[in-house]
Amino acid sequence: MCGIIGYIGKEKSKPVLINGLKALEYRGYDSAGIAIPTNNKVEVRKSVGQVKVLEKSLANGNDFNGHLGIGHTRWATHGSPSEANAHPHRDCLGRVFVVHNGIIENYKELKGYLQNQGHNFLSETDTEVVPHLIENFLNSGKDFDTALFDTLKMIKGAYALAIIDAKNPEILYAAKLSSPLVIGVGSGENFLASDPSALVGKTKDVIYLNDGEIAKIKQNNISITNLEKQETPFEIVRLEWDLEQAQKGDFPHFMLKEIFEGPEVVRSAFRGRIKSEENLVKLGGLEQVANELKQVKRLLILACGTSYYAGLVGEYLFEEIAKLPTEVHFASEFCYRNEPFDKGTAVIAISQSGETADTLSAIQKSKKHGLMTIGIVNTVGSTIARETEAGVYNHAGPEIGVASTKAFLSQLTILAMMAIYLSKDKSSTKVLLEELEKIPEKIKIILTQSAKLEKLAEKYKDYENFLFVGRRYNYPVALEGALKLKEISYIHAEGYGAGEMKHGPIAMISQNFPTMAIVPQNSVSEKMFSNLEEIKARKGPIFAIATEGDEKILELANDIFYIPKTIELFEPLLTVVPLQLLAYYIGTKRGFDVDKPRNLAKSVTVE
Numbered sequence: 001m002c003g004i005i006g007y008i009g010k011e012k013s014k015p016v017l018i019n020g021l022k023a024l025e026y027r028g029y030d031s032a033g034i035a036i037p038t039n040n041k042v043e044v045r046k047s048v049g050q051v052k053v054l055e056k057s058l059a060n061g062n063d064f065n066g067h068l069g070i071g072h073t074r075w076a077t078h079g080s081p082s083e084a085n086a087h088p089h090r091d092c093l094g095r096v097f098v099v100h101n102g103i104i105e106n107y108k109e110l111k112g113y114l115q116n117q118g119h120n121f122l123s124e125t126d127t128e129v130v131p132h133l134i135e136n137f138l139n140s141g142k143d144f145d146t147a148l149f150d151t152l153k154m155i156k157g158a159y160a161l162a163i164i165d166a167k168n169p170e171i172l173y174a175a176k177l178s179s180p181l182v183i184g185v186g187s188g189e190n191f192l193a194s195d196p197s198a199l200v201g202k203t204k205d206v207i208y209l210n211d212g213e214i215a216k217i218k219q220n221n222i223s224i225t226n227l228e229k230q231e232t233p234f235e236i237v238r239l240e241w242d243l244e245q246a247q248k249g250d251f252p253h254f255m256l257k258e259i260f261e262g263p264e265v266v267r268s269a270f271r272g273r274i275k276s277e278e279n280l281v282k283l284g285g286l287e288q289v290a291n292e293l294k295q296v297k298r299l300l301i302l303a304c305g306t307s308y309y310a311g312l313v314g315e316y317l318f319e320e321i322a323k324l325p326t327e328v329h330f331a332s333e334f335c336y337r338n339e340p341f342d343k344g345t346a347v348i349a350i351s352q353s354g355e356t357a358d359t360l361s362a363i364q365k366s367k368k369h370g371l372m373t374i375g376i377v378n379t380v381g382s383t384i385a386r387e388t389e390a391g392v393y394n395h396a397g398p399e400i401g402v403a404s405t406k407a408f409l410s411q412l413t414i415l416a417m418m419a420i421y422l423s424k425d426k427s428s429t430k431v432l433l434e435e436l437e438k439i440p441e442k443i444k445i446i447l448t449q450s451a452k453l454e455k456l457a458e459k460y461k462d463y464e465n466f467l468f469v470g471r472r473y474n475y476p477v478a479l480e481g482a483l484k485l486k487e488i489s490y491i492h493a494e495g496y497g498a499g500e501m502k503h504g505p506i507a508m509i510s511q512n513f514p515t516m517a518i519v520p521q522n523s524v525s526e527k528m529f530s531n532l533e534e535i536k537a538r539k540g541p542i543f544a545i546a547t548e549g550d551e552k553i554l555e556l557a558n559d560i561f562y563i564p565k566t567i568e569l570f571e572p573l574l575t576v577v578p579l580q581l582l583a584y585y586i587g588t589k590r591g592f593d594v595d596k597p598r599n600l601a602k603s604v605t606v607e
């Protein structure tokens with residue numbers, strides 16, 4: 001969703017801001033803008049659409065020459081995507097300039113109050129109240145810092161703010177509450193961003209701002225205080241990600257690159273954490289809660305989107321391997337549940353970005369009820385990683401493609417390791433760990449056959465509806481396969497447990513309604529075959545993901561993609577890969593920008 005970039009330092013800020021905005025594009029946005037103090041005036045430029053439109057409009061002229069600046073990519077919430085609604089927003093006199101991520105919940109009251117005071121608003125956004133409120137306090141004789149602090153105390157909701165005072169272009173102001181903001185520490189220059197990936201190639205040293213903190217960032221100095229103006233100590237953290245990981249390399253899209261990173265991502269998730277020869281899973285991030293975890297009687301997995309589907313696979317894994325009753329909830333629905341909480345329950349929150357607002361508030365609710373919270377998070381230092389008591393990082397590297405692919409594989413790997421870690425009966429641990437170590441090579445075998453999927457995508461790309469079916473471990477994979485297809489190809493696709501097909505979806509089956517069947521040879525394949533017979537009898541085309549060597553499927557399916565054999569519990573790590581590739585090829589063949597699907601955002605920071 002919305003992205004923030006800020007700069008102060010030795011370079012001219014314009015190119016730094018534009019490059020930062022480009023790095024934030026993957027989050028999803030519909031307009032962009034920058035503000036740069038130049039010769040006693042703050043220059044502002046905004047545009048609807050892509051950052052390159054903004055960049056082009058700034059190509060000529062010397063009017064954006066300052067060394068301080070703020071920039072923003074906006075994903076419309078209040079008001080349509082338009083230049084007027086794009087950030088930065090300003091006060092009446094052109095002294096205060098603001099970019100904002102989050103939502104100001106009491107903006108209507110504040111706006112009414114400010115309008116009564118004579119303030120003139122130019123947009124429909126909630127954000128615009130911020131510069132006007134600051135101006136209002138300045139008008140009453142307060143200095144800038146006090147005006148800013150008093151403004152923040154009046155705002156309800158969530159914010160990450162970057163602010164410029166035209167009268168003091170030596171300072172970049174930042175403030176945070178429930179919306180991520182990170183300061184990049186450079187030499188003779190400092191940066192600000194809503195997401196560390198915007199800083200890649202600029203600096204690896206960052207400070208994560210905490211809720212209620214305000215930063216005054218100068219070229220060679222950073223100070224952070226709380227809302228009571230007391231200085232708060234900060235820690236500079238070193239980022240592990242490098243420039244290459246955040247670039248496409250030879251791949252046409254991030255999504256394809258990230259699917260091809262699958263083998264490495266699975267390996268990175270288990271590297272140093274499993275020792276099959278010693279029957280051992282070692283999860284350093286859980287060490288501090290290890291004793292408490294041993295007492296846990298029930299698990300609750302909370303997540304959104306693809307992470308939720310990984311959680312559904314986790315449910316089967318925890319019950320099968322660790323014998324722990326497990327439930328999975330959409331984080332966005334969890335807040336409405338009034339179930340009686342038991343202290344013997346531990347919450348596992350799964351999030352690639354570590355910033356998803358729904359997941360974050362589900363964690364906060366769990367903590368209020370005294371439940372232990374554990375994170376499975378990819379983004380180091382993100383809010384969810386910091387909010388949870390303990391956790392396991394994915395180490396999958398930045399995921400830029402909006403449709404999550406490699407994170408899913410990584411999440412499945414960690415869930416499998418956690419289930420083994422929590423299991424009291426270690427008799428099958430060795431077999432499981434040995435097989436997990438083989439998974440990367442098996443994924444590679446699938447990837448080497450991507451051309452077959454590309455060809456099949458040509459055949460299937462013009463259908464407007466798809467049914468995805470699977471059973472047991474592959475039921476969540478059916479859901480995830482359908483999600484991938486609709487996210488990037490805009491084809492209507494539904495995922496179902498194959499057993500449920502007869503209770504409704506079968507009514508849709510015809511020669512124009514193909515089924516993607518996830519049917520590897522396992523404990524449920526016979527039942528799957530019966531379901532496929534029912535589809536075949538109704539002339540529905542069938543595309544099957546099956547185990548190599550399976551001949552029976554030849555009689556049922558119109559097209560087959562074979563995957564290597566693995567144990568049933570780990571099948572999702574293989575079966576999802578062809579579905580990701582198929583969605584990718586269908587999306588690109590239909591002519592869509594699969595890295596930036598319409599209406600979707602990578603990091604969803606509103607509830």
Ligand code: G6P
Nearest residue numbers: 305306307351352353356404601
């Ligand atoms: C958005 C993204 C999805 C992602 C979901 C959850 O909808 O587009 O790809 O699965 O958020 O995100 P998280 O970062 O919490 O895993």
